[in-house]
Amino acid sequence: MKVTLESSDGQVFTVDKEVAELSVIIKEMLVIEQANQDHPIPLLNVGAVELAKVIEYCEHHRNDPTIDDDEDYDSRKKPIEMDDWDKQFTIVNKEMMFELILAANSMQVKPLLHLGCRYAADIVKRMSPTEIRDLFQIDDDFTPEEQDKIEWEKQWTKL
């Protein structure tokens, strides 16, 4: 069975129902609006570029066992397996990945959300505050007194 999805900028995508159901939101919508399947499902927070990428991800992971429990994604307990395809998938610029995280969050595609968060966490891991500031183009807005305290805390993080 096919389902049509509509991105925020009006582009329509047709995908298999089981692929679309990786998104918790769509799955719930399909249950509620069973009669109304002719209309495309509007995804107001997801642009066409991101939606295409999300669908690409869902297509690849269509046969993965579903994990309902949020706890299972908890990084401390069980890191999700990242296969070669996933690694390839995450080779995009960080703006795109961050958009994908938001898209995955609003569509509730949990494996993708966790993949994205892991990607984001890997970016800032082992980075100095200055490097992070440069990367995200953030301004240093601490006063000199605050700076002292921050320096004190920071000295212990050197390995």
Added chain:
Amino acid sequence: MQEECLAADHQPTLMDILKSVKSIHLLRPQERRVVLREVIASCDEEDIQVLQRLLGQTTRSGYDLMSSFPVEISHNIFSRLDGGDLIRCCAVCWPWRRLIRGDSSLWKAKILTLNPAECFLLKDLGTSIHTPVQALRDTVADSRESMLDRIAQQPGFIGWEAALVRELALKHNWRRGRYMYEMTVKLQKSIKPTLLAWPYLFMADDSSKLYKISLAVDQILSVTLDGLITFFQKGEEYRPIRSCNVTTKVLQVTPVSFGVQTFTREHEGSAIIWKEAICLAHEDGVIIKDEHSHTLCHVYLELGCKLLQFQAIADHDYNNNNNNNTHAGDDSDHMPTGPHYRNELLILFEDPKTRQRRVLCVKMEAGYLAEISREVLTHSGEFSLGRGGDARDSIAMYRDRIAVVSHRHCSSDLGHYCVLRLIDVKEDVAVSTEYAKDDSEESEEDEEEQRHEREVDSHGDQDLEEDIELDQEDAMKYNRIPAMRIQQRRRDIHLHDFAGGKTAYRILAMDHARIVLGVGLKFVKILCLI
């Protein structure tokens, strides 16, 4: 701009509104601004976030992706970082700092992954209520978090985030051989002090029959020269509760508690339950007995090897306490970011041929009923544990760490000097202090600023209590030192020749955060690494 449509409270369809919004360019600048202001006013918080993000994409500058995420996403991302990363992220900018520090569950989760035996917060701050290990033992496995909550209600509690900073500071200092603070205790006569568990410094008179003492979770046990082991229960004071005899000459006695776990074995037709073990070391190995004095097993060294010291490590796996037989010596990749739960004996011994000191790691079954495997730890050539034979060397161990004070005699102009080496046998890290030739100025400074000298009388049981009180007072004082001042007190550990070689340093004991040194016969110096 979809959010505009979401916020509009008219009845028209999405398409209608989109159409009218798209014609916004037909308006005059003044009018456009009125429309925009109206749109923003009708946005909710989430819409504003989207708006900010879209603006960031359009302008591509000065815009911070991370803090524009919904809270649950940023929490998800930050919870994947380790403590050091979190602190570094806190130093990026105010929005990040607010975001991370505002989320105490992030920090608490990091504390939960620490090993209680090496965690300052759990081991030291917890002691003021009750030994935290004890608290842990008495409660069911999944309530470790509630134990943390109880610690959080203590008066000395400094907040999860500050606590984690301290943990990092402690680790940092170990790796660099530094301490923050020192205390000196003056003794009246030659006695042997042993650090049991902070803040208890146990003094044993040399002339007494008492030979070795050790601390279990809530009791101490002593061994006399004729092999009598006595257990003292901790109450208002330590009272003897039971005793037993051993025939071997005991070098070291270490009680091991298995936490919430209990073990059962068959003995002459009846089941025997034990929940702690007592490890007694003699020159050739270690005898392991349960609390009923039944021997569980023997661990022998190879022929000719001489045991110097040992450490018994039995970490409690609170997440998996119902499963007695797993996790024996399991420090594989099962729990990549969590603590490593291990059951093992680390034995420091002297090789008969080379007289080189080495460490044997013996993996034990849970409950210490039998040995699983053993391996002599090898290290990169950077450091060695030194050679035996020098009677003036002294050694102390705490878990994977070994501290050695060795005395060297150099050429006539240098004379005697002492070196303190801190070695982490598992991480293969060593810090060696340097020989400081001229420390006279520094010593004077020491006297004025740092030293807390006091007379400690050390006769009999009543006086022991006094010692404890004094130490607690000191500990309280220490807890009140504001964080910023700690940094100024940090100093590298230098042991230098004292009074022309007459005063020797000995290492008496150590734990996760302190090293107890004997200076000559009458001084005990406690170096606090945090």
